[in-house]
C-alpha cells in the first residue's frame with residue numbers, strides 16, 4: 451500500500467515537473483529561482499522513500515526467508531540493520547548523484563573534519579557498542595536461543611536479540627536484561643549453545659547405612675527417564691564426599707533443551723525422592739543421632755540372625771545339619787558386603803574360612819595368560835572358599851563380586867565343630883571339591899581322575915581337621 455502511494459507520488463512529481471516549477475516560481479515571488487531545486491528535493495525524498503521500501507523488502511526476503519530456512523536460525527538484528535544501512539546509503543548516493551549531478555556528496559562528508567570530530571565524540575559510546583556488536587557477530591560466540599551467563603552480576607538467560615547497542619537476554623524470572631555490546635565483548639561469557647548437549651549437576655545425600663551401589667543404580671534409572679533428560683547419554687551418579695550428615699552424591703545429566711534446566715532439575719529431584727521411597731533409601735539431613743549400643747543377648751545377635759539361619763539351612767552341604775547346629779553356624783558366621791568389582795578372595799592367598807553368598811553374585815576367576823577368565827558364577831545360597839579351608843592349600847581361584855554382594859564368612863573353628871558332629875559331611879564336601887578341582891584343571895589343561903582325587907581330598911581334609 452505504502453509502495454503504491456509512493457510510486458504514484460513519484461509519477462506525479464516527475465510527470466508534472468514543469469507545471470510544478472511554473473506554479474512554484476509564480477507563487478514564491480523573489481525566491482522563484484529556487485523552484486527547480488525544491489522540486490528536485492521533493493523528487494529525491496519520494497525516490498528515497500521508495501529506495502527505503504525496496505531495501506526493507508529485500509531485508510525480509512533475505513533474512514526472514516532465506517536465512518531462516520537455509521541456516522536454521524534467525525538472523526541477528528544487528529546484521530539486518532547493517533545490511534539495511536549499507537544498501538540504503540548506496541542507493542541514496544546513486545539517486546542523489548543522478549538528481550544533483552553538480553554536487554559531490556563524497557567531498558561534502560570528507561572535507562568536513564570538524565563535523566567528523568563532533569560526531570565521533572557524541573557517538574563515542576554508541577560507536578563502541580556498534581563495533582563491539584560487529585566483532586561479536588564476526589566471532590559468533592553465541593546466537594539467538596542460546597543460554598548465556600554474562601557480566602559481573604552473572605546474569606543468566608536465553609539470548610533474544612543482538613542489536614546495535616546491546617545483547618538482550620530473557621532471564622528465568624522472565625525479566626529482560628540488556629547487556630551493552632562493549633560489556634559483552636569485555637566480560638567472560640559462559641555459553642550453553644542450543645544445539646549442544648549441556649549437562650547439569652544435582653546433589654543429594656543418603657544415610658551411611660544405604661548401599662552406594664544400590665543408590666547409584668536406583669537414582670540412575672529414575673533420572674534417565676525424566677522428561678528433557680537426553681537419552682543419548684546415561685546420567686552419571688557418583689559419590690562426591692563422605693560428609694558429616696551422610697554420603698554426599700551428585701547426579702550429572704544432559705538436557706535436550708537447556709533453557710528448561712530449572713524445571714528439569716526440579717523434576718530430577720522429584721524422581722529421586724519417589725525412587726528413594728520405593729527402594730527404601732533414606733535422605734540424610736543435618737541431624738545429631740545418639741547411638742546407644744546394646745550388648746546382644748547370648749544366642750541372639752540381631753534381627754538378621756533369622757535370615758542367616760534360613761540362608762545356611764538352604765545351602766545343600768549344610769542340609770544334613772540339625773537346626774541347633776545351623777543356628778550355631780549362623781552365630782559364628784560374619785557378614786560382609788562387597789561393591790561390584792571388588793575382590794572377595796584372591797588366588798594364591800592363604801585362607802582359613804569359607805563363604806556363603808547371602809545376596810548377590812560373584813564370579814570365580816582364574817588367570818589365563820595374565821588375564822582373568824571366569825570359570826563359574828555363583829549366586830544366592832552357593833558357597834566358595836571351602837578348598838583352602840578344608841585342605842590348608844592356598845586359594846585356587848579369585849572370587850570377584852559382579853554386583854553388590856553380601857557374603858557370610860564361616861571360620862575354621864566353627865566348621866571343625868560341625869565336622870566333629872557330622873563326619874559324613876566331609877565326604878560330600880570332598881566330592882564337591884574334587885569336581886571343582888577338575889573344572890579348574892580342565893581350564894589349565896591338567897588331567898586328573900575325579901574319583902581318585904576325591905579320595906585323596908577326603909583323607910587330606912580329615913588330616914587337616916585332626917579327624918580319624
Ligand code: CMP
Pocket residue numbers: 795801814825826833834835836837838839844845846847848849885886887889890
Ligand atoms: P578356594 O580355593 O579356597 O578359593 C577359591 C574358590 O573358588 C575355591 O576355594 C572354590 O570354592 C571356588 N572354585 C574354584 N573352582 C570352582 C569351580 N569350577 N566352580 C565353582 N567354584 C569354584
